Amino acid sequence: METPRKLDWKHILFILGIIGPGIIAAIADNDAGGIATYSVAGANFGLTMLWTLIPITILLIIVQEMVARLGAVTGKGLSDLIRENFKVKTTFFIMIGLLIANLSVTVSEFAGIAAAGELFGISRLILIPATAIVIWLLILKLDYKKLEKIFLVLVLFYIAYIISGFMAKPDWGAVFKGTISPTVQFNKSFIFLLIALVGTTITPWMQFYLQSSIVEKGIRKAEYKYSKWDVIIGSSFTNIISFFIIITCAAVLFSNGIRVNDAIDAAKALEPLAGSYALYLFGGGFFIAALFGAFILPLSTSYYLCEAFGWESGVNKKFSNAKNFYIIMLLMIVISSAIILIPSINLIHLILLAQFINGIILPVLLIIILKLVNDRKLMGGYVNQGWVNIVTWTGCALVIIASISMLVVTIMGT
C-alpha cells in the first residue's frame, strides 16, 4: 500500500510544520539593527554584557509565548484582535505607527544590504535594485508555504556566526564567567546599549508576525503544546546567535582595544586580526540577516494593515483583487531602496526615528496583549493563570521601562 506510508510522512511533516513560526519570528529579529547592536556590545564592552542575554531570552519567551497562545486559541491575527476589541482610533494609532516604524526598519535593512555588498566590492547601485526586484518577484511568484521554507533555509545561514565565534578562539572560562555574573556599569553608553539590546530583541512587528504565521499555519489549541516549544527554541536560538556575535567581537576586537560603531566596522576590523574567513562569515551573515528583514518586513506590514482595515490580502490573490495589499508592499520596497540610493545619505536619524516609534508602540502593544490574553471571553481556559500572570506582568513591565527609558534617552539626544 502506498498511501499509509505517505500518511506517516505527512504526520512527521505535520509536527515539523508546526515548528517554524516561532523560530522564523525570533531569527528575523536578529536583523541588520540587531546584529549591529550585538557587535557594538561585544567590541565596546567585551564579555561584560553577555549575562544580559539570559534575562532578555526569558523576556522574549514570555512575550512570544503569549502571542503564540493568542494566535492558536483565537485563530485570529493580532491586528484582527486589536481592531475587534479596542477602538478604531487605537487600531489606527498602532497601525500607522507600525507602518512608519517598519518602513524605517526596512530602510535600515536595505542599508545593511548595501553596506554588506560594498564589503565584498559590489556597488550598491547594482545590488540594491537587484535585491528589490528579487524580493518582489519571490513574493509574487511563491505562495506563503514556499516563502516560509525559504525563510527556514535562510535561518541556517545564521550558523555562520556560531562558526566565527568558535574560530575567534575566545577564552571560554571568561565567557562562562561573563554569562553568569551580572555586572552593570553606570555610565551612559552602557545603559543605552543595555536598553538597545532589549529594544532590538523585542520589537512590535515580530509580535504581529509571529501571531499571524501561527494562524496562517492553522495551529490550534490542541497543537499549541508544540508551538510553545517552537517559541522557546526560536527565542533561545536567536539569543545563542547574539551570544556568539558578542563573543566574536569581544575576543577579537575588545581585547585588541578596537571600538566600533556598527556591524560593518566590526567585520572590517575582524579581517586583519582574525583572517579573511571572519570577514566572509561575519559580512555574509550580516548580508543574510539584512536580506531576511528586507524580505519579511514589507510583506508582513502589508498583511497587518490589510487585516486591520479589512482589505483583501494574501500573496495568492491576484493584483486586481488585493490592490491595497500589493501597493503597500511595493511602496515599502521601492521607498526603502530609493532612500539607500540617495548619495551620501545619513541614516542615523531614520534609525533613531524607528527606535523612537517602536519605543512608543511597544508599551501600548504589550498592555494590549496582556489584556487580550487575560480576556476570558476570548481565551476561555487559556488565560494567564496565577504565577504566570505575575511573571508576564513583571516581564512586560521591565520591557516597558526599558522602552520608555529608550524614548527618554533618544529625546535627550545621546
Place this chain on the structure above:
Amino acid sequence: MVHFTELKGNKVYDLKGNCLGRLADLVFLDGTKYAEITHLIYEDENKYRKKIPWAFVKEFMQDNKGNKNFISIHLNSPVDAITQFFMKEREVLVGDILDKQVIDVDGVKIVRVNDVILGKVDNKLSIVAVSVGALSLMRRLGFGKITGLVSSKIKENIIPWKSVERLEPEVHDLHLKLQKNKIADLHPEDIADIMEDLTHTERILIFNSLNTQKAAKTLIKAGENVQDSVLKSFKIEKVKELLENIPYDQAADIIGMMPKHKAEEILKSMRKETSAKIRKILDYYPESIGSIMKTEFIAIPEDYTSEKTIDLLRQLKPSSDKIYHLYVVNKDNHLIGVLSIRALLTADPKSNVVDFMKKQVVYARDTGTKETAARIMARYDLYLLPVVDKEGILRGIVKADDVLEGYISKKLKREKFIPLKIKARQNGNSKKA
C-alpha cells in the same frame, strides 16, 4: 439614513425630557433583505445596560446646527411607563457586527465593517447596508470634515444587507445553523475561496450551514488548510456523511489526506460496498489514472436494444457528463464498444447496441499515468475516456477536467472570476445613494 456610529453614545430622553442615559447598542432581528431594529440598549449613569423595545422611540433629533454628531433620541412615553427588559444572551447586536469581519456574498470576499447604515424600511428602522470603505473609516477617526469635502468625488463603499453574511454571533454555538444562508447560493469553488480567509471556528460554522452535497463539494475544492480544519474538527459521523455524498474518487482523495488511524476508522464505519470501492481507489498509485477515475459509470450490456438502453437512461437519469459516451460490455464486463448518444437516438429502436456501436474504442489502462490519459484525450478529441484493467474489464471512466486539474497550479485555480454579478450590484448601489 443614519450611521450607527453617529447614533451610538448619544443621549436618550423620555417624554418628560429626562435624560435616561446614552445609547449603547441596538438589537436587531435578521431578515434576508433588511434587518429590523427591535430594541435599543442604553447605559444609565451607573453604567447599567437597559433594553427597551424600539416601539417606544418617537424620533431622533439633530441639534440646531444640524451637526450629525449630536443626535438626541426621544421616547414617546415617560420613563415609568416603559417596559424594560434584561439582555438575553443570544441576542444579535449591531455592535457585534461593527469592526468585525463579514462575508460579502456578491463580491465573494471577506470585508471588515467600518459602519452600519440604518434606514427606514416600511416605516421600521432597519439595517440596510454596511459600510466598508475608506470614507467610513475616516469618519470614525474623526476626519469627517475632510471627507465631507472630498466625498462627493469618492464613492462610499457599501454592501447592501442582502449580500452580507454574518460570522460572529453564533460562532460559539457551532451546531446552530445560520438563519438565512446567503452563502449557500455560491459555487463551491467560491465558498472554498472565502474559507481560506476565515478562522478555523468560522470555517466550521459555514460548513455546518451548508447541505451535505454542497459541503462535500466545497471540501474537495478547498485548499489544504481548510480541508485540514474541517476534517480535524468534524466527528467521524459527519465526515462519513460527507464522504458518502460525493463520488468515490473524490472521497478517496479526501481520505488519503487524513491521518491513517482516522482514515481507517471512517472506512470501517461506512457501508461495506462503499468502503470497498474507496479502498480500491486508494490502492492505486497516486499519479495513476486509477486514482482519478470515476467508478460510477453506465455500462450497457451487449444484448440491450436501443430502446431498452434509452429506457435505462430514463430510469437512471445520469448527470450530463456521463451521458456523452456510453460503454458497451459483454457478460464478463469486458469493454467491447462505445455508443454516442447521437448513434443511440438515431438508431432503430429494435436494433441491438452491438450493431451500431463503435467497435474501435480508445481506452486507457488503470495503471497508466495521468499524462497518458491527457495525451490520448488530446489526440482523439475526447472528453471521456474508458479505463480498463489488465484483463480488459471496464473499471471506470476518466473525465477531461480531472486530468486537467493536475496541470493547472493551485495559484491559478484560486483566481476569481465573478464578472457580471458584481457590476449589477454596484449599479444598484449608486441608485440608492
